[in-house]
Amino acid sequence: MAMAGRIRSSLPVLQRLISGADSLSSQRPPIQLSLLPTFSASEFSRNYATASTPLKAEKVKLPLALFGGTGNYASALYLSAVKSNVLDKVESELLDLVEASRRSTTFAQFTKDLSVPKDIRVKAINAISDEAKLSDITRNFLVILAENGRLRNIEDITKRFVELTMAHKGEVNVTVTSVIALPPQEEKELKETLQELIGKGKKVKIQQKIDPSILGGLVVEFSQKVFDMSIKTRAKQMERFLRQPVTELI
Incomplete structure (x- = not known):
């Protein structure tokens, strides 16, 4: 049981x-x-x-x-x-x-x-x-x-x-936030990329998190680092850029 x-x-x-x-x-x-x-x-x-x-x-x-x-x-x-x-x-x-x-x-x-x-x-x-x-x-x-x-x-x-x-096991927990669950092949490719970034001797464990509010893209978090590649964040960055006075853009 x-x-x-x-x-x-x-x-x-x-x-x-x-x-x-x-x-x-x-x-x-x-x-x-x-x-x-x-x-x-x-x-x-x-x-x-x-x-x-x-x-x-x-x-x-x-x-x-x-x-x-x-x-x-x-x-x-x-x-x-x-x-x-x-x-x-x-x-x-x-x-x-x-x-x-x-x-x-x-x-x-x-x-x-x-x-x-x-x-x-x-x-x-x-x-x-x-x-x-x-x-x-x-x-x-x-x-x-x-x-x-x-x-x-x-x-x-x-x-x-x-x-x-x-x-103890040399594992690194990576939280990946996306709008929908990553297909197996995309998860595999992301894991390989993260493995290269984190380095040898560490084992990457991906935990997927679903959040439709990010609109698209990915948010990757591990070891107190955050890589925000979401459409929501990019849209906010673009909005801030467009709201700047013209003199600040020249």
């Missing part, structure tokens, strides 16, 4: 756990965001290493420096996943979990509801992990997020984690 399906099948358990906590949560004020615990990268690594399966002794380096709270969580998870040799599995589980949360309103609301008591959050995560047969690394990570009121950040953390896995 796919991850999304397994998580959906565990939702009755989740609902029972939450409903059982209703009487408790109604007697206590919602948790304030400012009161949630925060972790530095080193603090989180120590806590996560303690909760995870035994790690190998060799030193593992991050392929990319990430900053901020979500960056710290993603980095700690990456280090543990690499040391336990389950990087691809953890990445797949996180992506499936995010997709499942998008499809299930109940699960999405659960991850964002800070009024649910911590012990109920942890029980629910363990129940879901059992049903979905998640790896120990992913389970322990989700438990820590549940304990610290950070489940609401799972999508952002996953995005940062994928940045690390792509850097």
Whole structure:
């Protein structure tokens, strides 16, 4: 059974756990965001290493420096996943979990509801992990997020984690925006051109995005670079040019 399906099948358990906590949560004020615990990268690594399966002794380096709270969580998870040799599995589980949360309103609301008591959050995560047969690394990570009121950040953390896995694999994610989906041959030619531009040793992964508002052409984004070759942008440039006073054009 796919991850999304397994998580959906565990939702009755989740609902029972939450409903059982209703009487408790109604007697206590919602948790304030400012009161949630925060972790530095080193603090989180120590806590996560303690909760995870035994790690190998060799030193593992991050392929990319990430900053901020979500960056710290993603980095700690990456280090543990690499040391336990389950990087691809953890990445797949996180992506499936995010997709499942998008499809299930109940699960999405659960991850964002800070009024649910911590012990109920942890029980629910363990129940879901059992049903979905998640790896120990992913389970322990989700438990820590549940304990610290950070489940609401799972999508952002996953995005940062994928940045690390792509850097680890030497992959460069390129977003190509067009009016319609690129035909296979055009996508192949664009990928070859981008490969030459980015250089050897990197693997180009194209993610197509459809946006009729650009009118035509392409917008290519990667590594914080944007190449806007859309008809919409060219039309705006031409409009600005035509609106300039004649004296400025001479």
